[in-house]
């Protein structure tokens with residue numbers, strides 16, 4: 001009898017663990033699943049987020065649903081979960097009549113909820129392993145990535161898919177836009193800052209300068225989107241953007257998100273030429289987002305099975321963190337996670 005079956009939850013000691021991407025990848029054998037479409041899954045549960053705050057609206061209206069979605073992705077095998085803060089900005093909350101303090105509290109709440117769900121899930125899993133009802137190694141303790149959308153996501157006018165911020169935009173203005181949110185989210189104690197759907201070089205420059213200027217203790221990943229498999233959506237060169245990020249020691253992974261799966265392989269290969277940092281890819285389902293009607297146009301996308309058939313190629317080309325973005329679900333992530341465990 002090597003195991004005690006009757007451990008009490010309140011006395012169970014969760015083993016010491018890690019919180020870096022490097023350790024996570026080591027534990028996972030070199031490649032790990034991330035989560036999938038967060039806003040997508042809120043909508044599948046019936047949340048109406050057709051709103052400038054998008055998924056961040058649920059921080060005000062349905063925090064319990066945010067917990068549920070995190071939980072679903074953890075159960076599916078996500079080794080990184082991203083918070084509900086993608087489109088949560090102090091400016092955006094203020095325009096809804098909230099004070100700066102209330103807005104900052106909501107940003108912190110997004111991290112707190114994700115951490116709590118991660119800790120709860122991990123503790124329950126450890127107890128099951130201890131009791132012999134779950135296999136060790138089926139899950140890694142997930143990292144919490146504080147999601148930070150681009151300036152275009154805040155504008156909620158589709159410019160996160162065009163990268164067109166107009167001729168008067170500058171690096172300084174973009175730094176001013178991002179600065180306080182980055183600091184508040186980093187102070188809330190996520191494992192990393194997940195800068196996502198970055199559409200142009202100007203914003204990339206702003207981000208890397210800001211990460212260094214603010215000397216944030218929390219590392220970051222920076223992820224771009226593309227609509228042609230060569231450049232980021234603004235038309236700026238992906239390799240230029242990745243090379244900028246590569247120089248920043250606070251960046252622990254770089255990648256591609258919210259981009260059709262068919263473009264991902266070429267983008268990984270291009271990125272690999274200019275960085276040795278771990279590559280993260282979390283494509284959307286391949287469906288097309290129409291910013292005018294603010295809807296994803298169905299029937300252009302691929303199924304979860306098709307999606308998974310790409311995973312080996314992506315891994316072989318150097319992707320080490322693989323998940324999904326808009327229109328992917330816990331099913332997609334479950335399938336990716338299963339495939340990664342088989343190899």
Ligand code: MET
Nearest residue numbers: 037038039082086197258
């Ligand atoms: C427009 S990309 C959205 C990324 C965000 N993490 C989400 O899945 O909701």
Ligand SMILES: [Zn+2]
Nearest residue numbers: 258284325326
């Ligand atoms: Zn997306």
